[in-house]
Amino acid sequence: MAFKIGQRVTGQITGIQPYGAFVSLGGHRQGLIHISECHCGYVKDIHDYLKVNEEVEVVILDIDEFTGKISLSLRCLEHLDTSVEVLDHQHRHYWTNHRINIGFKPIGDRLVGWKTEALKQLDEQETS
Numbered sequence: 455m456a457f458k459i460g461q462r463v464t465g466q467i468t469g470i471q472p473y474g475a476f477v478s479l480g481g482h483r484q485g486l487i488h489i490s491e492c493h494c495g496y497v498k499d500i501h502d503y504l505k506v507n508e509e510v511e512v513v514i515l516d517i518d519e520f521t522g523k524i525s526l527s528l529r530c531l532e533h534l535d536t537s538v539e540v541l542d543h544q545h546r547h548y549w550t551n552h553r554i555n556i557g558f559k560p561i562g563d564r565l566v567g568w569k570t571e572a573l574k575q576l577d578e579q580e581t582s
Contacts, residue, residue: 455479455480455481455483457479457483457514457517457524458514458517459514459515459516459517460513460514461513461514462511462512462513462531463479463511463512463513463514463526464509464510464511464512465477465478465479465480465484465485465509465510465512465526466478466507466508466509466510467504467505467506467507467508467509467510468484468506468507469506470500470501470504470505470506472489472500473488473489474486474487474488474489474491474492474500475487475492475500475504477510477512477526479524483524484524485512485514485523485524485525485526486523486524486525486526487504487510487512487526487527487528488525490529491515491525491526491527491528491529491530492504492528492529493528493529493532494529494532503528504528510528511531512526512527512528512531513526513527513528513530513531514526515527515530
């Protein structure tokens with residue numbers, strides 16, 4: 455089965471860790487519901503919301519193009535209107551692309567300017 459971002463799928467929880475729950479999506483595919491995506495609001499213990507072998511309906515948030523990892527959400531389905539258009543506005547979609555390899559170059563390009571600005575602000579604070 456080909457999965458797409460925003461798609462609703464049903465799966466079975468196969469394991470729970472402090473950071474999230476693993477969901478079997480069938481066909482040797484699995485996804486992860488991060489603890490922040492299992493319920494709206496603060497979640498102290500993921501076991502309060504999910505149990506191993508429980509069947510859940512989830513929404514696909516992201517599919518990492520390079521590793522194939524699938525990020526899932528239960529939180530999206532807690533809202534009354536769960537159309538794809540609404541989901542796109544509720545969540546920040548992460549993207550990865552193994553063909554883009556810029557590394558830390560953008561940070562390195564700006565580092566000198568940031569240092570200069572920080573030193574200038576520090577001097578202004580000391581003279582005040």
